[in-house]
Amino acid sequence: MxxxxxxxxxxxxxxxxxxxxxxxxxxxxxxxxxxxxxxxxxxxxxxxxxxxxxxxxxxxxxxxxxxxxxxxxxxxxxxxxxxxxxxxxxxxxxxGRTDADIDGGGREKENPTVKSRFYTFIKVFLCLSVFLLCFEVVAYFKGWHFSAPHLELWAPTFGVRDVFDWFYARWVLIRVGYLAPPLQFLTNACIVLFLIQSIDRLVLCLGCFWIKFKKIKPVPKGGDVSDLESGDKGFFPMVLVQIPMCNEKEVYQQSIAAVCNLDWPKSNFLIQVLDDSDDPITQSLIKEEVHKWQEEGANILYRHRVIRDGYKAGNLKSAMNCSYVKDYEFVTIFDADFQPTPDFLKKTVPHFKDNDELGLVQARWSFVNKDENLLTRLQNINLCFHFEVEQQVNSVFLNFFGFNGTAGVWRIKALEEAGGWLERTTVEDMDIAVRAHLHGWKFIFLNDVECQCELPESYEAYRKQQHRWHSGPMQLFRLCLPDVIKAKVCVSQFSSPLFMEILP
Structure with a gap:
């Protein structure tokens, strides 16, 4: 010191x-x-x-x-x-647990025996792969390299080295003859898909630039909706508003309040609160909220299913089977964490006037917590590209894009012709969009109409959300491929749902 x-x-x-x-x-x-x-x-x-x-x-x-x-x-x-x-x-x-089992991803109950065998096969395959990898490493460091004449079959002698040489030679023969060709084919297929995806993204970016340059914007054919307070006759069709939710204790008040404050004639729209909550406390809280708005004059109903078959798709399907639904022409869907602006219906519904081929009007999402942390900022960039480029370009040039599951207005006739909500996949929104498009219905995306929502702020919530979004497209591709082949659509309409919506 x-x-x-x-x-x-x-x-x-x-x-x-x-x-x-x-x-x-x-x-x-x-x-x-x-x-x-x-x-x-x-x-x-x-x-x-x-x-x-x-x-x-x-x-x-x-x-x-x-x-x-x-x-x-x-x-x-x-x-x-x-x-x-x-x-x-x-x-x-x-x-044998997966994220879909934890989240209730909409899958049907599987046979426990088949499930156990499947995971046993996975474990055996992983163990075999690790063993072969260790064998390759040992062979590399020991210098067990064989030329072409030495790859012929022979009977091993009693020496330990000869036994390893024989096993290694047989493994090289199997790898060259049976494993290399399919792996090379898969590699080439991945390269082709990557090139298709890259060309698709380039075309989308050029289309977005053209839309900005020409200032292309969807305009209602019948003009704007008249002001409700003016007393003039306007286009005010019957609209059904659905709010599917499940154990949404944190956000149910904001979503119900936002929907009840929509600027639309009270007699021309009905609100359905579709509660699939299994928590009695949450159920009672949502019931009290609905009762409070009923006393204030809102046309709102509370529905609860005892048997939760099909999850969100089953919930929407059950609500559409009500007898009073036939009195309504359009239906709009808002998830429990979405809060539309009061003029949402006035900006979306007028596009259906004098346009009988239009089946869906989709609004853009905006995020109230996009600057919360790095994860939300990255999600905001990704989703802004999805709405600004993908959805807008596909809407302008193809009249088709994937329904986002919320913040959209459907023509009930289009849903019925497409077969309604089906419980066969975890991506029911993409499913109904593809089937409606194959039946000839057109879609419009409004980039200037926004509906507020929240982004997942933790990685665990983000991972579960992405798992739900990406667990069903390949299954949907397998189910919809026969319908795509049989449908009478042009080449562009055929390629759009196949490559731009399902494969990515």
Missing amino acids: APLFNWGVKESHKGTPVVVKMENPNWDIDELEGPSEEDLLLTTKSSSRDKGKGKNAKQLTWVLLLKAHRAAGCLAQIAPALFGLVSAVKRRVAS
């Missing part, structure tokens, strides 16, 4: 002091001094040179100890994390 007070004492150390903070509290080193001028002079005495060499050696030793200490700390942190990850994967595979 350096003295705290050195008045009147000539300072003999000219080096630069280095303060080292140790993570381990057991260390008691407070200061290490750099080399002094005496260590750098060649004309000093031998004793001074020995002292400098000893000091530098001690400093090097402490630096090495510090680096070793940090490396040991990193290894100590990595090892528990790795063991925790392996144990979590082992528990998940052993129990």
Whole structure:
């Protein structure tokens, strides 16, 4: 330790002091001094040179100890994390649970025997893959390389080396003859799909630029809706508003209030609160909220299903089977976390006037928490590209795009002709959009009409959301392919649902 007070004492150390903070509290080193001028002079005495060499050696030793200490700390942190990850994967595979099982992803109940066999096959395949990988590594480091004449079949001798040589030669033959061709085919297919996706994105960007350059914007054929307070006759058809929800204790009040404040004649629209909650407390809270708005004059109803078959698709299907639905011409859907603006219906419904081929009007999403953290900012960029480029370009040039499941107005006749809501996939919105398009209905996307919602702020919520969104497209492709082939549509209408909506 350096003295705290050195008045009147000539300072003999000219080096630069280095303060080292140790993570381990057991260390008691407070200061290490750099080399002094005496260590750098060649004309000093031998004793001074020995002292400098000893000091530098001690400093090097402490630096090495510090680096070793940090490396040991990193290894100590990595090892528990790795063991925790392996144990979590082992528990998940052993129990056969997936994200769809946790979230209730809309799948039918599977046979436990078939499920167990499937996961057993996966575990056996993984173990075999790890074993073959280890075998390849050992063969590489041992130099067990064979030329073409040595790949012929022969009977192994009793030596251990010969047994390994025989197994390795057989594995190379199987890999070259049976595994390499399909892998090469899959690689080529992935390259082709990547090129298709890249060309699709390039065309979409050029289309978006053309829309901005020409200022193309959907305009209602029948003109704007008259002001409700003016008393003039306007286009005010019967509209059914549906709010499907399930255990939405945090956001049900905002969504119900926003829908009840829609600027539309009270006698011309009905609100259905479709509650699939299994929590009695949540059910009672939503009932009280609905009763409160009923007392204020809102035309709102509460529906609850005891048997939750089909999840959201089953909930919407059950609500459409009500006898009073036949009195309504259009239906709009808002998820529980969406809050439309009061003029939402006045900006969307007029597009249906004098346009009998129009089946869907989709609005854009806006996010109230887009600047919350890095994850929400990245999601905002991704979804803005989806709405600004994909949806808008497909709407203008193809009259088709994927329904986003909420913030859209459907013509009930289009839903009925398409077969209504089906419970066969977890992407019921994409399913109904493809079937309606194959029946000849056209869609319009309004980029200037926004409906507020929230983005997942945690990675766990984001992962579950993405799993729900991406778990059904390939299943839908398999189910809709026969209908796409049989449908009487042109080449562009055929390629749009097949490549732009299902495959990406």
